[in-house]
Amino acid sequence: MTGPTITDPAPGAGRGRWIEHWDPEDADFWERTGRRTARRNLLFSVLSEHIGFSIWTLWSVMVLFMGPEYGIDPAGKFFLIGTATFVGALVRIPYTFAVARFGGRNWTVVSALLLLLPTGAAYAVMEPGTSYSTFMAVAALTGLGGGNFASSMTNINSFFPLREKGWALGLNAGGGNIGVPVVQLVGLLVIGTAGATHPRIVLGVYLPLIVAAAVCAALFMDNLAPVKNDTGAAKEAVRDRHTWIMAVLYIGTFGSFIGYSFAFGLVLQTQFGRTPLEAASLTFAGPLLGSLIRPVGGRLADRHGGARITLWNFGGMAAATVVVIFASVTGSLPVFLVGFAALFLLSGLGNGSTYKMIPGIFQTKALARGMTGEDAARYGRRLSGASMGLIGAVGALGGLGVNLAFRQSFQQESGTGTAAFVAFLGFYAVCSALTWAVYLRKQAARPATEAETGAGADVSRRLDYAEV
Template sequence: MAGRPAVLRRKRTIEDWNAEDVAAWEAGGKRVARRNLIWSIGAEHIGFSIWSIWSVLVLMMPQPIYHIDAVGKFYLVAMPTLVGALMRIPYTVATARFGGRNWTVFSALLLLVPTLLTMYYMANPASYTTYLVVAAAAGVGGGNFSSSMTNINAFYPQRLKGWALGLNAGGGNIGVPAVQLLGLAIIAVLGRTYSGDGRQAAVLCSIYLALIVIAALGAFLFMDNLRDQKADLSAMARMLKHRESWVMSVLYIGTFGSFIGYSFAFGQILNINFTAELTEAAQALQGSERVAALRAVAGDASLRAAQIAFLGPLLGSLVRPLGGRLADRFGGGRITLYTFLTMALAASVVVATGLHNGHRAPTHAELWWYVVGFILLFVLSGIGNGSTYKMIPSIFEAKSKSVAGDAAAWSRNMSGALIGFAGALGAFGGVLINMVLRASYAATKSATNAFVVFLAFYAVCAVITWAVFLRRPSGVALDVIETIRPAATSATQPVRA
C-alpha cells in the first residue's frame, strides 16, 4: 500500500460534509469541492458533446446518399433531445444511490455505446428508422447534466451556488459548440463535397471515444462520493407539492429549453437558408458552370452553416456563469425577468426579418439579421440558465426556515430534486422547439411562424416571473430576488475524505 501513488491511496467517500461551515470550508473543503467541480465539468462537457453530436452529423448527410430531407432531419436532432430529457429524472437520483464519483465514471463510459453506433451507421447507410434509434441513443449524454448539477449542488455553500452551478453548467454546455467546432474543422479538412462514406463522422467519433475514456478515468481518480446525499424519488415527489417548483420548471423551459433547442436546430436552419441562397445564385449561371455550381450547393451550404452554427452555443455557454454571478449579486428573480424581456425582443428581430423576407430565398443582409437574432437568443438564454439555477436553491433555503429537523439537508435534497426535474422539462422544451420549427417549415418553408410562438412564450415567462417573485414578494420570493450573503462562521467540522 505504501508504494501506491497518493491519488490511488486517497479515500473515495466523504463521511460528513457541511459546506456551510466556513471554517471547514477554508481549511480544505473548498479544495475538495473545486477538484470535484473540475472533473464533473469535464465529464458533463463530453456528455453534452455526444448529446448534440447529431446537430453536426445532419450536415454530413447529403440527401442523395442518406435519403433524408431537411424536414426529416429536424426529427433526427429532436430524438436525442427527447431521450436526454427523459434520462434526467433517473440521473438526478443516481448520485445519491451510487455516489457522485461512481455514477460519473459509469455515465461517462456509457457514452461509448452511442458513439460506436454512430460511427458504424454513418459509414453504412441504413433506414431512416435506424438513424432515429441511433440518434435516440445519444440522448444518454443529456442525462449527465442532472447528475452533475445535483452532485455539485451538494458540494457548495449557499453563498457560492450561483457561481458554482453556473460554472458547472456552462462548462458542460460548451460541449455543444465544441463538437460543432470540431465538426467544422473536419468538414473543412476533408473537403466540401461529401462522398457519404462516413469518413467525417468516423474522425469525429474517434476523437470522442478517446475523450470519453479520459473523462471516465479522471472521475475515477479524482472525484469523491458524499455519504449524506439523499436526492431520492420521494424527495422529488415532495418537491412537486411546492408551487414554486412548477413555476421554475416552466421558466427553465424558456431558458435551457431555448439554449438546447436552438443549439440542435441552428445549424440546420442556417443550412436551409444557405442552400436556398446558393441554389438561387447557381440557377442564374449557364451551361457547365450552372451544373457544377448546383452540385456544390450541398457541400458549400453545409460548410457555411458549420462556420457559424457553433458561435451561438459557445457564447451562450460562456455567459452562463455570468448569469449565476449576476443572480448572486442582484437576485435571480430580477435577472430572470430582464432576460425574458430581452429574449422577446431578440425573437422579434428574427420575426421581423422573416416577414421582410417573405417566401423567397433570403438575401445576404437578411441572413445576417437572422444570425444576429439567433446569437442574441443564445447569449440571453445562457444568462437565464445561470439565474434560474441560482433561484432554485434560494427558494428552498427560504422554505427551510420553517422545517423541523436538519433544515440544511432538507434544502439540499429539495434543491437537488428540483434541479433534476426542471432540467428534464427544460430539455423537453428543446424537443418542442424543434417540433415547432419543423411544423413551421413544413407549412410555410420558413421559421417565422415558429418564432412568433417563441416570442409569445418568452413574454408569458416574463409575466410569470414578475407575478410570482417580484410583484408582491413572499418570504420565499425575497430570498430569490435579494443577494444571499455569506453565512456566519460556524463551529469547525472537519472534512474526512
Template sequence: MTSETGTRAPRTGPSWISRWDPEDRGFWESTGRPVARRNLWASIASEHIGFSVWSIWSVLVLFMIPEHGFSTTPEQKFLLLSVVTLVGAVLRVPYTLAVPIFGGRNWTIISTFLLLVPTAAAFFLVQNPDTPFWLMMVLAATAGLGGGNFSSSMANINSYFPEREKGWALGLNAGGGNIGVATVQLVGLAVIALFTASAGYLVPLFYAPLILLAAWWAMRSMNNLVNVRSDIPAQLSATKDRHFWIMSVLYIGTFGSFIGTGFAFGLLLQSQFGLVPIQAAAIAVLGPVIGSLIRPVGGRMADALGGARVTLWVFLAMAVCATVLVLAVQAAQLALFVGAFAVMFTLTGLGNGSTYKMIPSIYAAKAEDAIAAGEPREQALARTKRTASSMLGLIGAVGALGGVGINVTFREAFAATGSTAPAFAAFGAFYLVCAAITYLVYLRRPATAAPSTATGAGATPGAAQETATR
C-alpha cells in the first residue's frame, strides 16, 4: 500500500507483527505457535463461510423445479454451476495478490464482508423463478466471491507456519474451508426437511449472520505480517517456472475434481437417477464431508511419505474409480454409483492435501539450491517463501478451473447422450495422464545420477525431485 506521495504506507499498529521467523525453533515454541494457531482458526472460519457461499448454488439448483415455477433444464443448471465455478477460479488470482498488499487480517475482513453480496443475490433469485436465465447467471456468478477466499487464506497461512508443519496446517485450513461445501448442503437438506422445497430462500438467509460473525472473528483474532510484502511482478514471474504449470495440472485433477463433483453431485443424482430434492440432498452431502475431512490426512501423509508418492497412488485409484462410475451409470446402479463417488471424494481429499504440500516443498528445495550456490540464506528463504505463497494461491486458481471443466463436461455429455458415462470416461483418462506426470517429473530416478545444482526442485535432475516433495 502506498500513500499519495508514493512512499509505502507505514505498517504499524496492534494488528501488525514486525518480527516473524517460524523456522527459528526457539521463536516458534515461545511465541510463534500460539499466534499462528489463533490466525489459523479465524482463517478457517472465514474460508469455511466463503466455500459455503461459493457452493450455495449446488444446493439451490435442487430447489429449482417446475413445481415451484422454474423452467430451467438440467443443461442450464450445469451451465449455471460452471459459471459460478469459473468466477471463483478467476478471482483467486487477485485475492492471492491482495494479501501482501492489504495484510492478511485486513483482506480477510474485507473479503468476508463481500460475501453479503452473493447471499443477497441468492435470496432474491430463489424467490423469483421468472427471472431471465441470463440475469440469473449474472447474479449467481457473484457467488464466485466465496471461491476467491481460499487462495488468499492459503497464501496468508503459509507465511505463519514452519516448513515442517505446513502439510498439516495447510491441510487443516483447506479442509476446514472445503467442508463448507458439505455444510451448505446440510443446511439445504434441513430446509427441505423442515420447510419443504419451496423455502429455498432460507438457505442464503441462514448465512447472513454467519458472515458477520466470521468478519468479527477475523477482526478480533487475526494479524498482519509486516514482512509479507507485495512484489507482484516477481510473484507473477514465477509462473514461468515449469513446476507452476505441472502442479497446476495436478491440482486440476485433485481439487478440480473435488469442487466440480461437489457442486454437481446432487444434480447428478436428480438428473441421472431421478431422485427428488430431499433424496438428492441427503446423499449429496456425504461426498464433500468425506473429501473435506480427509484433506488434512493427505497433508499429514505427504509430510511422512512424500507428496509425490501419495499423489501418484491417488491418481491411479481415481482412474479406477472413474471406470466404476462409468459402469454404474450404464447399469443404472444407484448404490454402486454412490459408493464409487464416496471413494472418489476420499481420494480427491487425500490428493488435495498431498499436492498442496508439494508446492511449498518444491520452493523450499529451490531455496536450498540457491543457498548452496552462494545466495544469503535469509534472502533466499524470504524470496522463495514469498513465491511459494503466491503459487499456492495461483495454482489454486488454475486448479479451480478443473471444476469448470467437470461441469461443462457433464453438461455436454448429458446434452449429447442423456448420460454422464462419457464424462466419467474422459475423467479417468485424464487421471492416468496426471499419474504419469507425477511419476515422470517427481518420482522417476535417472539411470545415472550425476551431481547437479537446481533443476527446478532438487539437487539432481531426477533423484532429488522426491526430496522436494517431502
C-alpha cells in the first residue's frame, strides 16, 4: 500500500496540496506516513483556531476598556458579548461543510484571512462617541472567529484514527481555546502599561498574527481529497437523536466555558466592583485553566470512556456552582474565585470528554449493524463529521444563554448574578441525568432484530455506550 500522495486537485476543487489516499485506521499506513502528516496538520490547525478564538472573544476584553465615557451600561455590554457569541455559533454550521467543499488547508487559509475584517473594523471604531449600533455590528463580525473551531475540528477529525481522536481533538480544541486567555492577557498588559484608554493596541497586535496564521496554513497544511460533503450523512445526523443529545451535553460544557470566558471580567466589575485592571488581572486565569485541561479530558475519555468522564464532570460542575452561589450571596470574592476556577477547569475537562464521545457513538452503531474494519470506521467518520458542526453550533449557543442569563440577573433588584447561577445549577443536573440515562444506564440484554441492525435503524436501545 502506498503512502499519501500529494497531487494537483481534481478539476473544480481549487488549487493547493491534496492527499488522494488517506486511511488512518490502517496501522501500517499510520506508522509509516499517516501520523507525521496528521500531527503536522494538527499543529497549524491549532495555530489558526487559536487566533480565531482570540478574535471571537475580543469583546470580553474590549468591554473592559469601555468606561463611563462610552455611555454603555452593564446590560448593554453583556448584550455586545452575547452578539459575538450568537454569530459565532451560527457560522459554525457552514464552516463545517466548507472543509469538504474547499479542502481543510484551503479553508483554513480563507477563514484565517476573514479575521482581518472584524479586527480591522474594531480598530476603526473603538473610541468614545461611536454609536451602540456600530459596536453591535462590529461585535457581530467577530463571530467569524467562532466558526474556525467547527471547521478545524471537522478537519482534524478526518486525519486521526478512532483510538487517538480523543487526544487529537482535545489538543486541537484546547490549543484553540487558549486563544481566550491569551487575548485577555494581552488586554491586561495593555491596561497595565498604556492604560484603559488604548484598546487599539490590542487590535494592532492581532492584525499581523492573523496574516501569519494564514501563511503557515498555506505552506504547511494539506487537503484530504477523500473527504467530501455527504448530504446523506448530514440528513442522517440531523435525524439521529444522539446528535441532539450530545448538543445538549455540549451546551453544558463548551457553552459554559465560552459563556463564562466572555462574562467573567464583566461580572467581576459589575458585582464585585473591580477596576478594569483588577478585573483583567483575574479574567484570563479561568479560561487558561479550562483550555489547558481540555486535552486531559480527551485522554481520560480515551482511557475510561467519554460517558463516564462526562457524568462525573457534570456532578463536579454542579458542586462548583453551589460554591459560586454561596459566594455570590455572601459577597465573598475569594470563595467566588475558587468556585469559578473549578467551573472553568471542569468545563474544559468536559469539552474533551464530550467531543470524544461523538465518533465513538457512531462507531458503536456501525459495529452493531454488522459493519467491520474500514466500513465501520468510514461510517463513524461520516456521521461524526456531519454531526460535529451542528453539535458545536448548538453548544456555542449555550454561551449566548450564559450571557443573556447574566444580563437578566443583573437587571433584577438584587443586582447580582445569583439567579443566573441557580439556573446553571439546574441545567447541570439535567445534563447529569441525561448522560446517565442514555449512555451509562444498563440496558436489558436481548437478541437484536434484523430491523434494528439494518441501515438507518436506531440501535441505541440495546447498545452499551459506556466505552464511547
